[in-house]
Structures are given as structure tokens and as C-alpha cells.
Amino acid sequence: MKTKTLICIVGPTAIGKTALGIKIAQQLGTQIISADSRQFYQEISLGTAKPSLLELETVKHHFINSHSINDVVNVGLFEKQALLIIETLFKTQDTVVMVGGSGLYIKAVLEGFDELPTVNPQLRNQLNQELQNFGIAKLQQELQTNDPTYYTQIDTQNPQRIIRALEVFRSTGNAFSSYQSNKKNERDFKVIKIGLNTSREILYQRINQRVDDMMQNGLLEEVKSAQAYKHLNALNTVGYSELFDYLDKKISLETAVETIKQNTRRFAKRQLTWFRRDGEINWYAPNEEDKIMDLIRLACGL
Helix, strand or coil: CCCCEEEEEECCCCCCHHHHHHHHHHHHCCCEEECCCCCCECCCCHHHCCCCHHHHHHCCEECCCCECCCCCCCHHHHHHHHHHHHHHHCCCCCEEEEECCCHHHHHHHHHCCCCCCCCCHHHHHHHHHHHHHHCHHHHHHHHHHHCHHHHCCCCCCCHHHHHHHHHHHHHHCCCHHHHCCCCCCCCCCEEEEEEECCCHHHHHHHHHHHHHHHHHCCHHHHHHHCHHHCCCHHHCCCCCHHHHHHHCCCCCHHHHHHHHHHHHHHHHHHHHHHHHCCCCCEEECCCCHHHHHHHHHHHHCC
């Protein structure tokens, strides 16, 4: 019988996952694995909505500021490192909390991820340069032609996903999807999946307010400080790409901010589409903390 439990909190951006994860971890006296692929990087904080310093001091988080934007971080590496940390924590804890909105990274920890071939970093740089020179449409077309299966599975507006798949195809001649076995790996711990969601109107209000708060707290200055690294995959992300366009005088600041809000809302919609495919997720509103704790206590025998 599995006696250890991983409590996994998922949902769209700006829904309140961080706050809930901290409350649960505090009540259970445990730690948090962050499964947000944008929060790994030390150099970017405001645009990735990392927990505050106070929140990080309240509960120990793993995979916040764990890597540099110059590091290669992929889902396979995250799976291995996260499982090692979870295994270590389970030696002294009965529960561990995982919080995040990166569906593929969460899936890797819970079910496994097939081993991908090692790719020459120069190929990634070349693809990033092509993205900058020709735009995403050319790369989308190449992926759709050579790996139509994977093309239908991913967010085709996400350059990181497109580039990762094309790296594999160009270096091996094999489609990225050919490395996906869809075979679930057995884990030696139980999993409780908790999803947070609310009405679309409220969620979009929260997203718009969060973007305004980010700008007020200095997001533009953070983006300016990272401008020399805008070619890196870590910075091909919502909140940074739009402000790089403003700094390059392609669009106005007002347009950049509105585009960040729009792209973040689209991102939230894609997150929900991903998570709704999982019938094991127990869905709650962000203010239903008591009900969530009741579920956890019942499932863990507390």
C-alpha cells in the first residue's frame, strides 16, 4: 500500500495556486515542488509571477530560482530532478505539495516522460535565430509538415515547444512524437490532484490586474535588464516578448501591455484545456480552501 502522498495543485495562471499551495504545505508541515517552467530562472521574476520573498521564506520551495536563463532546462531533466527531491522529502514527510501550471512538466512527474536524444546547443541557437529573422510561421510550417501528430497536441503559438520539437527532428530525422510512448510509469506514491478555477470573467479580471501590478512593480525595467538575452528560449515568453517589441520600437507601450494581457488570457485558456482532459482532477473555486483541506485529510487519513 502506498503510504506517501503527492498533492498536486493545478490550474490557470493568476488563479491563486501559489497561495493555496503555501497554506496546504504549512498545515501539513511539508515543502513545495514548483512545476512552473518559467519560474526556474534566477534572472526573471516579475513577469513569471514568482512567489514573493516572504512566501518563499514561509515554506521552502524547490525549482524557484534554481537555474540561469543560460541553462538548458527541459521536461526530462525536470522529471529526474523533481523525483529525486520528492523521494528525499518522503524519507521524513508523508506528504509533499507540487504547485504549477506547466501541464507537461506535471505530467512528467506523475506519469513519466520518454528519454529524448541529446541535441547540439548550436542547433537551438540557429532555430532561435530563424525565429527572430523569419517569425514563428515558418517554424510552425516545418513542424506541421514533418510531425503533424505533435503539431496537433501542442500550443503552436509557443516558440519553445516548436523549437524543442524541431531540434529533435533536425538532429535525428525522427519526429518528436515518435519518442512519446504514452506509457504511464508507476510511481510509489499516491497522488491527489486539485484544480482551481473560477468564472472566465473573474479569471480575466485577475489576469488583467496582475499585469497592471507587474508593470507598476517594475516589469519594464526587468525586461530592459534582460534585453541582451532576448534570443534565449527562457525569454521567448509572455510578458517579455511583447516588451522587447516595445523596446525595439515595433509597438507602443500601451499596445505591449494590452498584448501581454491578451496573450496571458490565451495562455490561461490553453492551460484549462490541458487540465480538463484529466478526469482525476478535483475542481474547486479558489475560496474553497476548507473543502480542499477536508478532501486532503480524508485521502491521507489525517
